[in-house]
Amino acid sequence: MTTIGLPFTKHTLGNGLDVIVHEAHHVPIVAVNVWYHVGSKNERPGRTGFAHFFEHLMFEGSKHHPGGYFPPLQNAGGLLNGSTNTDRTNYWEVVPTSAIDLALWMESDRMGYLLPAVTADRFETQRDVVLNERRQNYENRPYGMAIIALSAALYPPDHPYHWVTIGAAEDLKAMRLDEVQQFFRTYYHPANASLVLAGDIDTARALDLADSYFGDLPAGPRPARITVSGSLAREYRLKIEDRVELPRVYMAWHSPAMFGDGDAEMDLLADLLANGKTSRLYRTLVYERRIAVDVSAHQSSRELGSFFLVAATAAPGQSLSDIASAIDAELQAVISEGPSAADMERAEAQIEAHFLYRLQTVGGFGGKSDQLNAYNVFCGDPAFFARDVARYREATQETVRAAAADVLRFDARVILSIVPLGRHELALAGSEPIAVS
């Protein structure tokens, strides 16, 4: 088996900013990747969507370059983007080696000096942009409201995962400019951030540059860690009507937190249930019985606790109840007997390949710089790559079976039916209609 690794050097600046450097010289580019340890989990009910909305403002310019974040970097041939989820917000640039100073100047300026550039005009326009992002990705997309309904059902109203990252439309409309300033002061500072430089750059020079550009930014207070717990007391059955042709059923469970015991097992289980024609659910529902047109399974790993999701769309004329029974039978089989030896052999080849494929790019979403920051922010150690590979390799038939048995409880889950408009009778029996907007 190939030995794979992700070597790095880490140094923490006086203001608390972690700086991590990884060298890779085959293409003359450098990835700059900044994580702020803030996501929608840091919001409050009635004030949702804030972390993501804030991400938009970060591209509108900062004090010493108020004319927008994109133009200088685009002019240098850079590619850039950012994203927000429940747990963290990331920002990245991939620039030619010759533009590394520029990228660091820009990132440090918005870390240290964003607020003077945030005007009421920009605030209002980005509010409209984000409302349109919500329409495009949720409201105007088939099954787009499912994740909103599932999050609300899995977690109680005061739980930080009760709402989705895009936020509630009414909260977005009610958001005020002064709240932005407070949010920035709380979460956007060196002590709550982590910077990775990866690519065609020497480590010593990278550390020097990071210190020059970020070293004099004032440290802020480290935000308190959020701790919560939650469980489902029973099976909840819900239904939504949507502009769809074919009904779909979702089943969701609470599952082990990201990097926690059982997290890797549930990820492996998702693959063996629904990835490819050999997977159990695909083979039974789509390939053999042909009662579903698609099926998916996913361990959605998160910091405070994950959820495991199975979804299947009915073939025309097929009932969600038959599909749900067939899913339950497969789940029961894996809970009782665990994966087969062949399942584990397939998983082994895939683990090695997937970790190797992840080492192909230095930047962007999921590239090496993003992975180093994930390990640093969530585990406090960029060296976690090796442990990450190991926890997958150490999984056995029995540990996967045990994780499945622990998580996939029929008496503690959310089952959501999404049915065509006016066809509520196609939902699973006993489902309560819910309104999602």
Add this chain to the structure above:
Amino acid sequence: MNVDRSRLPDVGADPDFRFPVIVRHTLSNGLNVRTVEHHTVPIVTMVVQVEGGSGADPSGQEGLAAITADMVDEGTGSLSAIDVSDAITRIGAEYDLDVAPDVTTFSLTTLERFAGRGAALLADLLVRPSLRDDDFERVRRLRVDRLRQLKDVAPAVAERAFLRLMYGQHPYGHLSIGSDAALRELSTGDVAGFHSSRFVPSTATLVIAGDMSHDQMFDLAEEAFGGWSGDPLPGWVRASEVAPPDGPVRRLAIVPRDGAAQSELRIGHLSVERNTPDYPPLLVMNSVLGGQFVSRVNLKLREEKGYTYGARTGFDWRRGKAPFALHASVHTASTADAVRDSLEELEGLRGARPVTSAELALAKASLTRGYPRNFETAGQVARGVAQLALYGLPDTYFQEFVPKVNSVTVDEVSRVAATYLRPERLTTLVVGDHAAIGEPLSRLLGEPIVLSPEM
């Protein structure tokens, strides 16, 4: 410490970029093989491109190329579809396919030590697929059901309607998935016929890029694909050789989507072939207009007006005349305003507001300075080289790209804008809430053609 924040730091000279050497071979069966060494991680990507994309679908058999491609991994020799999936998984491989207008491309990425098994499997699938009736029925039904679901996906509805508006009955005038009526009529025999006449070595290209030597990759090609035989269909005319209809005058088309939160927009017309010598100035023109975040269209519709999460323009390149269009999904209430602003931007560039030298510089820099990042992975390299084969571009293409783009002038951009942007021939297609958007749009563009979302 104490960085000078009064000005942005200078950017140094662009780093040297050398695209790796492409080595060509032709196997005795005529298969065109190109290999590229890429030594970063022990991975290899193989790409096979066969003539016959969705533009090769015979009239009345729209969807044949795509369903044939889909049948490729449904079994070979003694292996069932399940066995094939198992074999792919056991070498940690990623298998993918893309049905484009002119060609269909299959790719397999695997660990270098499984390269031999990967190549043999890919060859078995492409050259000797089982094409069994029972698998075909299942695959066809899944595609019919998928088409039915796409009726609710606004961007898919827009793509389908826009292609039809652009090309009419031309072979490019449909989505690769085809139509419900055509899919229901297809048979395994049709698939076998398409496969035997299109999946032939003399018109196909195999690209291998990865952590191996040229010789090793060539041996891999010979070993796996040397026994491939077959001849192309005599007298076959490529879709790109069929003249598309003349563009109509300015028109409005609406696909009703009651109560939709947003309107899906396509505004465009047919333009020019990918092979045109005007490609570099067209690329620059598009960057200025809507090809990047800092472009006229996105700055206007998103950053100034907040009508949309994002707006862009682009060419849907192919060997024949390509559609050029603006794409955006805009708030229902802002639809007519967004269309008016879009039309103004499309007209402005060739009229009252030609490209400025600052815009030209920004567009060129953004296209050229970051160019090396397009070749970071073996997969990017292999797919890039396959594109050269598709369009008949020279092996020196990637090396020449940057200087060619950098030599584009303001006058050239103005010339290609005047030649290829045709405001008087723009088709505006809107998938949206007819009751809410119909009247304001009609005031702007006249009575609409109303189309059905049926695929």
